Amino acid sequence: MRRVVRRLWKNYKGWVLALAVLVVLALVPLPYYLFMPGSADPVEPVVTVQGGHKDERGKLLLTTVYSLPVSNVYLLAYGLVTGSEIEPKNQATFGLNDADYEVLMKQMMEGSQNSAVVAALRYLGKPVQVVQKGVEVRGILPNSAAQGILHQGDVITAVDGQAVANQDQLVRDIKSRSPGQTVRLAVKRGNAALELTVPLIQLSGSTGQDAPQTGLGVQVVTVQKVESPVRVDFQTGNIGGPSAGLMFALEIVNQLMPGDLTKGHIIAGTGTIDVDGRVGQIGGVEHKVVAAERAGAEVFFVPADALPQDHNQRDAEAAARRIGAKMRIIPVHTLAEAVMFLQSLPVKPSSSNR
Known part of the structure; x- marks a missing residue:
């Protein structure tokens, strides 16, 4: 039996190894x-x-x-x-x-x-009435200087003392500045009201085609309530x-x-x-x-x-x-x-x- 196995391995080991490589390539995500x-x-x-x-x-x-x-x-x-x-x-x-x-x-x-x-x-x-209450942090980029300062779920309500009601306001305010500058953010974290200082970074374009912009390096959504x-x-x-x-x-x-x-x-x-x-x-x-x-x-x-x-x-x-x-x-x-x-x-x- 062992001789048969050795003979089969000798004759087909190349195919077995090739199949194993193909299986590994199919299972490893990129x-x-x-x-x-x-x-x-x-x-x-x-x-x-x-x-x-x-x-x-x-x-x-x-x-x-x-x-x-x-x-x-x-x-x-x-x-x-x-x-x-x-x-x-x-x-x-x-x-x-x-x-x-x-x-x-x-x-x-x-x-x-x-x-x-x-x-x-x-x-x-x-x-129709809409009440916008700030922008909620949903994600923080790995290269963001806000890592360890902002948390997922934080709601940003002001930048350098100026109220921020929605995502568009936040983006317009931040992108007019330069990387390396710092901003003071008024933040609600649960029941606590915080003031945090965050350095700005240069963001690469989201598709590789966009021009670089200044940003916090966070992903946000507007917190709003609509009454209609x-x-x-x-x-x-x-x-x-x-x-x-x-x-x-x-x-x-x-x-x-x-x-x-x-x-x-x-x-x-x-x-x-x-x-x-x-x-x-x-x-x-x-x-x-x-x-x-x-x-x-x-x-x-x-x-x-x-x-x-x-x-x-x-x-x-x-x-x-x-x-x-x-x-x-x-x-x-x-x-x-x-x-x-x-x-x-x-x-x-x-x-x-x-």
Whole structure:
């Protein structure tokens, strides 16, 4: 029996070792994420507005990016062959572990829903109140000087004595400063009120294309409460992040306004939205352009490039040229601009809908 085993090992040991290497390569995860075009999903089934109507002849589509952790070398090879975007895991997840990153994405989605409700109702002149209470720290980057000073769950309410109500205010205030400067933060930690001094750092671009900015090196979400007489329900499933805000707001407006903003057209888009209806930059716009074109969209709303570091509009237009997209790329600064564009569209005959 031993001779048989030795003979088999001698004849096939090369194959056995090769198989063992292949198995090990399949089991060892790598610190990367793949990003590629996701889906373009109708918003109407996702959003239900109390007293609203659902009679769109066309479609409003929210677009997504498909992200995938690189679980082995074969998946990395697949990403390289297919031209998928590959990012280091720490950069893709803001330095958070998988569980905390998932929580952050859900909180960002909830924030985008609240902001979309407020922006849409304010656009329509309906009563709505929003109370913003500061920004909550959800993650701290490994290279942040705030490590050991700020804690996850801290709520920042002021910078150098100036009140900070939301995430946008905090970012605008911090990025105007220089790395190495320090800021005094008023922070609520549980029932305690603290004043903490934190050095600022230079942040690398989140996609590798963004210009470096000054920041705290933390990931935050706005703490806010919305009070509205109009109930809006969202069924977003596993979709996370803040970038569906504009399309949520358009759907709410469409359900509450007389008529149909789509007029039979297929309208896709992306962009964050704040309570005042301003549209903000997002990540992965080039992948969303591909998803929208595959879904037959005729129009793609993209956040307009308003500041030197903005590049959503530029990237979307470049992606559309690269794939030979037939749809129009429409940059918008605000919800009002998007609504105005839709109102300018001609009604599309039913027989020509694609």
